[in-house]
């Protein structure tokens with residue numbers, strides 16, 4: 001069940017008549033509209049965006065989309081397409097963690113053990129990586145792929161970044177399909193093996209699903225079918241938003 005939690009504050013404007021009937025996903029120019037937020041969040045958000053610097057004279061906070069779904073549901077695949085068609089920066093939490101591992105840092109050693117076990121990396125580590133990546137991207141629209149993965153992640157993001165997402169997209173995919181896709185992913189990942197996958201699916205049920213349920217949005221998407229078919233539904237959703 002998707003709780004009506006974020007409401008109009010997150011999904012702001014009704015779709016414009018010209019953008020609702022999107023049958024194809026050509027590049028579109030989107031408009032940044034001023035948004036209202038509670039005062040405390042507003043203060044923190046300003047602090048954050050002032051660090052993010054200028055994006056061509058635009059001092060607005062970035063539009064944030066959390067992209068959630070089970071392992072193998074197609075988050076990364078769809079984010080790549082969204083980034084291309086809708087001009088979002090794509091920040092994958094998993095990729096940021098793998099980058100930290102590749103850097104050879106002490107933190108990386110801790111992270112690799114957690115990923116092999118399919119567990120969730122401490123929130124402060126992940127949120128800090130995301131915060132820095134958002135800052136570095138200097139983008140006015142960001143997809144945060146694969147985060148938050150638990151309630152603690154969600155709360156830490158709000159505390160550290162001082163923002164809630166503008167929309168939450170959830171790729172809903174049956175477990176057997178996710179397993180099939182993961183076993184065929186073939187990217188040499190330490191967690192794409194059946195033992196870790198089983199653990200990740202348990203974590204998905206017990207920790208990811210509650211945070212997905214926490215959010216309310218129009219963003220639930222049936223993630224079965226081909227990547228292009230799924231992207232058609234994604235396009236309908238994103239075309240209905242005002243960025």
Ligand SMILES: Nc1ncnc2c1ncn2[C@@H]1O[C@H](COP(=O)(O)OP(=O)(O)O)[C@@H](O)[C@H]1O
Pocket residue numbers: 069070071072073074075076077078181182184185186223224225226227228230
């Ligand atoms: N709709 C789809 N049908 C079949 N395979 C897919 C589909 N979407 C993605 N894949 C493949 O499934 C695997 C997992 O997709 P990925 O985008 O990495 O998912 P996630 O980021 O949610 O784990 C990849 O090998 C990808 O190419």
Ligand SMILES: O=c1ccn([C@@H]2O[C@H](COP(=O)(O)OP(=O)(O)O)[C@@H](O)[C@H]2O)c(=O)[nH]1
Pocket residue numbers: 069070071072075076093094095097114115116118119120121122126145146147148149153191200
């Ligand atoms: O916010 C995050 C994102 C990822 N991970 C860890 O990184 C792994 C891989 O995440 P990724 O999003 O890359 O996997 P995907 O769902 O895309 O297969 C997860 O199982 C977790 O162990 C995490 O702890 N926190």
Ligand SMILES: [Mg+2]
Pocket residue numbers: 075076092094146
């Ligand atoms: Mg992924």
